[in-house]
Amino acid sequence: MPDITLVVRDFESTEDAERLERSLKRLEFVEEVGANTEAGLLAVSYRGGSAELEKIEQAIRETGHDFEHSPGADQASE
Secondary structure (H helix, E strand, O other): OOOEEEEEOOOOOHHHHHHHHHHHHOOOOEEEEEEEOOOOEEEEEEOOOHHHHHHHHHHHHHOOOOEEEOOOOOOOOO
């Protein structure tokens, strides 16, 4: 079960999503990443809390994507 699910509306292609997955997997605390381009969802499983989540969000922004937290999805505890 992912720790966080994000809505990413600007996936341009499967390759675009794969590039984002590779970028997040480079973070040492990220365990799994899965992108669903059709649904515009990104699921990330990671170790840590809010500081790590901020780094994940920053990495997503650095790849040029806009996102929001999926409504009702669990978020990292403080």
